Amino acid sequence: MGSSVAGLDFALIGHQESWRAAADVLAVLRGAERSRLPDDEIKDILPWIPPRVVCHVEVGSIDDAKIDRAQARGIYIDSFIPPDRLGAGYVHENIARVRAAAACAIKAGAKIVSLGGFSSILIEGNFDQLPERHDTAFTTGNTLTVGFIVQGIKKMCALEGRNLRSSTLLIVGATGDVGSGCARCLAPFVKRVLLSARNVERLRGLAAELQAHGVQVEIATGLQQFSAEADLVICAASLASPSLLLGRVAPDAIVCDAGYPKNLSPSAQMPGAKIFFGGLGQITGGLRFTPDFHGILNRHPFPDVVHGCLLEGMALALEGRFEPFSQGRGFITPERVAEIEAIAARHGIYLAPLYNADGPVQDTLVCETEWSSAENPHPSEAWMGHPEG
Amino acid sequence: METLVGLNCSTVECTSPTAPIWQDILAQAVTGELMAAMNYASLSEICDDPEEVADALEHAQIERGHAARFAAEGRKIGVDVSNNVDAKHWKRLREAFLGCITERDFIGCLIVQEIMLESFAVASYARVGKVASGSLGTTFASIAAEEEEHVDHAMAILTAERALDPQRFDDKVYRLHLDVMTTLAKMLAKECKDGHCEVCHATCVKPALFDVRLSAAELRGASLQQYLKTLDMLGIPGEVTLTWVAQLPV
Numbered sequence: 001m002g003s004s005v006a007g008l009d010f011a012l013i014g015h016q017e018s019w020r021a022a023a024d025v026l027a028v029l030r031g032a033e034r035s036r037l038p039d040d041e042i043k044d045i046l047p048w049i050p051p052r053v054v055c056h057v058e059v060g061s062i063d064d065a066k067i068d069r070a071q072a073r074g075i076y077i078d079s080f081i082p083p084d085r086l087g088a089g090y091v092h093e094n095i096a097r098v099r100a101a102a103a104c105a106i107k108a109g110a111k112i113v114s115l116g117g118f119s120s121i122l123i124e125g126n127f128d129q130l131p132e133r134h135d136t137a138f139t140t141g142n143t144l145t146v147g148f149i150v151q152g153i154k155k156m157c158a159l160e161g162r163n164l165r166s167s168t169l170l171i172v173g174a175t176g177d178v179g180s181g182c183a184r185c186l187a188p189f190v191k192r193v194l195l196s197a198r199n200v201e202r203l204r205g206l207a208a209e210l211q212a213h214g215v216q217v218e219i220a221t222g223l224q225q226f227s228a229e230a231d232l233v234i235c236a237a238s239l240a241s242p243s244l245l246l247g248r249v250a251p252d253a254i255v256c257d258a259g260y261p262k263n264l265s266p267s268a269q270m271p272g273a274k275i276f277f278g279g280l281g282q283i284t285g286g287l288r289f290t291p292d293f294h295g296i297l298n299r300h301p302f303p304d305v306v307h308g309c310l311l312e313g314m315a316l317a318l319e320g321r322f323e324p325f326s327q328g329r330g331f332i333t334p335e336r337v338a339e340i341e342a343i344a345a346r347h348g349i350y351l352a353p354l355y356n357a358d359g360p361v362q363d364t365l366v367c368e369t370e371w372s373s374a375e376n377p378h379p380s381e382a383w384m385g386h387p388e389g
Numbered sequence: 390m391e392t393l394v395g396l397n398c399s400t401v402e403c404t405s406p407t408a409p410i411w412q413d414i415l416a417q418a419v420t421g422e423l424m425a426a427m428n429y430a431s432l433s434e435i436c437d438d439p440e441e442v443a444d445a446l447e448h449a450q451i452e453r454g455h456a457a458r459f460a461a462e463g464r465k466i467g468v469d470v471s472n473n474v475d476a477k478h479w480k481r482l483r484e485a486f487l488g489c490i491t492e493r494d495f496i497g498c499l500i501v502q503e504i505m506l507e508s509f510a511v512a513s514y515a516r517v518g519k520v521a522s523g524s525l526g527t528t529f530a531s532i533a534a535e536e537e538e539h540v541d542h543a544m545a546i547l548t549a550e551r552a553l554d555p556q557r558f559d560d561k562v563y564r565l566h567l568d569v570m571t572t573l574a575k576m577l578a579k580e581c582k583d584g585h586c587e588v589c590h591a592t593c594v595k596p597a598l599f600d601v602r603l604s605a606a607e608l609r610g611a612s613l614q615q616y617l618k619t620l621d622m623l624g625i626p627g628e629v630t631l632t633w634v635a636q637l638p639v
Contacts, residue, residue, distance in 0.1 A: 026635050037639060045610060052621070053627045053628040
């Protein structure tokens, strides 16, 4: 676990989504001169590793007006939740791992901690399960995740020439923190909202809240119960397969995979569906890992892309706002989303280029335009040359 | 064969099909305890403080007692428990410890014995204690607890030592880690790739561990976890120790 790190701004708590990703992390740690560990050895060893710091992280800002906040220093702590133990049967074990990782962040002296991936899902309704903390703020990072999901939906609609106003939006996992936040942000802009989740009481509560603002809402615990077909879909809870949406949504629906882990991919059964991974942002002010885990800890087809939940902690650190911005469940409002988006954008953290399991979903021209819109084509390299760096 | 204690083993007809497995597990445990007794006896020779001398000799006696208790458990299930501190891996571990003795490196001795070897012992015994039935399980569990308890004293000394010069201390731990933990990692590997360990009475016991609800992978995992946690308690950065462990052979 280790001792405190001088001048530490943030800590990111995460875990690997797949055995392949875990193998890559261990390969970096072993060094190029040693052979990679066989898969069976990794599966035997990883579950025994106690949560700990894996690397140091530095993030740069593009905000020249705040020279003293031109960069923030952090650590990445892996809870070493085994990729095949994300199910309900391991909740207690996994909460213990997140608690131990949180203790590690507190001990290191992090001023703000973002809970990435499954860590935030485990703790979002139970912040009291975190260890006692004094000068360390914890955020689930869900508000910025919602912001990037909503931005992604709007961007995809624009790319596909869809009219948001005439759309029917389905949210799967609607009563979770991210799902309900997306509902609040997008409901005013669409024709109708379909909310799906397992808990009927929570569904009713969210529907009543939206209906009070004049939104047309339907709720159901199963997709087959809805009277209308959705053409916009946000999967805020993981689906086993996109085929589960088959016959329940429009054949050419725009589908945002915002679940964790992301497991929807373009399917032969739904060739017309436009699937993209949501909730991801891109750092344009520079991102550095020590040791170098670029493309290992953030495995995306574009550089310096990070999950929104982790970016929230980095953005708040760059802003010097060490506060529990996102906590609990069901408190994400459009105003809070706008606030964190503004903070992120001020420091050069924007919506990531859209992609899915098959690669980028935009054409090359659009991607190139996005790249050139950043101040530097290779932001991390440019930032590393910053005189303050 | 080690002759520090007379185990007075007698051959009794095995009463259980798993007895030969326990025989080998106990042989490893007895060997480890006898080597610990030898290490503490050696340590007493380089201690300047009479209290530390007495402590080391007391620990040596305790470890002999553990060896005797394990041997007695073997007799209860009808097996002779042999030991071999000259077996290749154990011998290498002993040599690493003696290297510290030669250099009169008291801190190095504590690191090898208390941080590395005891992590292995505490974790392994605790796992065995959970699956072994009757007095065999109780003995493993209680010895695991006793070993864990007496680590505290060494931890206090080592923590104070690290506070004086963390980098120097961590470098020393790493040097010893490369030697001792590499050997332990080979011992704990799922398969003995370097041939017979010279402790098991016949073929390697590892493939048979599943028959007593254990596995070599589990014992290795638990041992490495205990080691990492112990290093955490010393204050060595987690990212550093993670790299050390990740680089061990499998």
